[in-house]
Amino acid sequence: MSTNRSDNILRQIGLGSSGDKASIAGVDASRVLRHLLESGKVSIADAKEAVQEVAAKNLSEQHQQQHRKQVKDTSRVDKPIEKYRLRHIALQFSYDGTDYSGFAQNIGKDYDNSVERELFAALEKTRLLVSPEENGILTESEKEEAENGQMPKRIASKYSRCGRTDKGVHANGQVVALYLKSAFPMLARSAGSDDGPGDVLGEDCLPKNSLDCLECFVQPRNNKKGNVGAPTYQRKTMNEYDYCKILNNVLPPSIRLLGWCPVSSEFSARFSCSRRTYRYFFPRRNLDLTLMAKGLQYMMGRNDFRNFCKMNCEQVSNFERVLVEGKVVSPQRIYCVTAKTTSEVESMDNHSSNSSARDMCHVEIVGQAFLWHQIRCIMSILFHIGRGQESPELVKELLDVKTNPAKPSYDLASEAALVLQDCTFGQLQLGRTVRNLWDVQKTLEQRWEKHAIASERAKNALDSMKPSSVLWTDLVDFVEQIDKERRRKIQKRSKHLVHDDGEVKRALAANDPHTETLTWDMAVDIIQNVLQVRPFPANGSNECQQKGYTESSVHQPLMERSKGTTYEEKVQSILESNKDDKSSKRKERYEENIVKKRKTAEEDKAFYDHKLQQGGSSVRL
Helix, strand or coil: CCHHHHHHHHHHCCCCCCCCCCCHHHCCHHHHHHHHHHHCCCCHHHHHHHHHHHHHHHHHHHHHHHHHHHHHHHHCCCCCCCCECEEEEEEEEEECHHHCCCCCCCCCCCCCCCHHHHHHHHHHHCCCCCCHHHECCCCHHHHHHHHCCCCCHHHHCCCEECCCCCCCCEEEEEEEEEEEECCCCCCCEEECCCCCEEEECCHHHCCCCCCCEEEEEECCHHHHHCCCCCCCCEEEEEECCCHHHHHHCCCCCCEEEEEEEECCCCCCCCCCCCEEEEEEEEECCCCCHHHHHHHHHCCCEEEECHHHCCCCCCCCCCCEEEEEEEEEECCCEEEEEECCCCCCCEEEECCCCCCCCCCEEEEEEEECCCCCCHHHHHHHHHHHHHCCCCCCCHHHHHHCCCCCCCCECCCCCCHHHEEEEEEECCCEECECCHHHHHHHHHHHHHHHHHHHHHHHHHHHHHHHHCCCEEEHHHHHHHHHHHHHHHHHHHHHHHCCCCCCCCHHHHHHHHCCCCCCEEEHHHHHHHHHHHHCCCCCCCCCCCHHHHHCCCCCCCCCCHHHCCECCCHHHHHHHHHCCCCCHHHHHHHHHHHHHHHCCCCCHHHHHHHHHHHHCCCEECCCC
């Protein structure tokens, strides 16, 4: 009897179809059968025969289902996890850090908005970063860790970075290194002298850039789907992936890859770097660049910079760093300082026009490595010196950590003007393509034009104010109020009465135009001359610092300010902290990073000497 006919009969007698979960009015088929047997309408023999027939039919259907499943399983060969050829690659790139929380990624944090996060998202999207299971270069112990699901892709790629820039800091020459998927398969073979494939290609045989071609033998795609039999090869001319172009297609415009090259297995973007160059940009304003250069000169060579950084005692115990070279650059003159400069600061004429308060200048500092916030601390001190608030000899006092072991309180220079300009490697020769650099040029030109137009609009607005008229009496009231407030602050700090000696009134009388009104341009000059203040914020200050700055602000010498805790006091605090989980974690980090990893000077030298010899080239030798 067919299934449809059986379902019709069941519906007719009120039991529903064979697929229904419940019968009508809750009637159970077994109770119906029992009723028929008890009433004698159906014999036991007929019922027994019917049960045997249904059981045989069910068994047959089960066998057919199992057979179909077996046929399906045998027709499909499980595709093994493919192992990819990986290459240790150094990538150079630039980024505008304005909208990022910093370069380093805060893994697992929802608020993370780092450059690294964008970089790894692009690597994932382009499938250049493979999973540990697909990684063809892991050791046996690493394979076991990967199989247990304990190795993230980032760890498996053996990622390293050269510089760790803070929030809002930019870079033109940042370098990272990691293992990425190659265009050449694991089993690609060299094109031998005869028509057949030669040996499996080694790293030394692969192209060192994305322009060079290589003729080789690779397995066709149908060989990778489980075909039985000896593998076949086909001759093919291949190029390595253009990593920069691939990643730039998916990265935001604020991050641009510039070049790449293969590097040795022990290359580290951090430890193989011999020089790091930073630039800090600023308008000239009223700064004395010669004094700034003299202050910078005192920092050259090997010094203890604990008073020029934010001390991270859980990770750093040695605050000595070597500054190799420094420059203070303006459109008119370049001041060069080195550790060998012992007399006057050397300067070179830049063959430009007369100086202006709006000239864009920069300080360039070259060193082997830097401490946390070191450049921003240095620039803050140099700006104090350039404004004439401090002597260049202040640098000597801060570097004398025996006499001054604790850092005086002072603000960091703003992050917005700081750029990681270059990372230098003794054994690294990065490769770049015309097509990629042309595309990057177009992106950067657009960025420059946007900011240049905004700058010119602001300058135009300033110029449009110059002819405006103001009352002389209003200017006099403004100057006298500021002078009064300034004397009040000095008196509060010195706790001595400060009398008005009439100097400001005499200066105002000397600048009296003898007219009821004067132009705003003239008014600004008079205010600057009389009060020695400027209508612009202090160089290097950020928005928060600018809000606290007023015309009546009085500078307090740095060495008279309150001082923070010394390094020894900070370490003692860490070792004695067992109050809560946060304190105990600080202690654990200190012991892990400082105590357990402590090495002798000879061990450190051997380690860095070895790392500095690692590198790679985009040019085939």
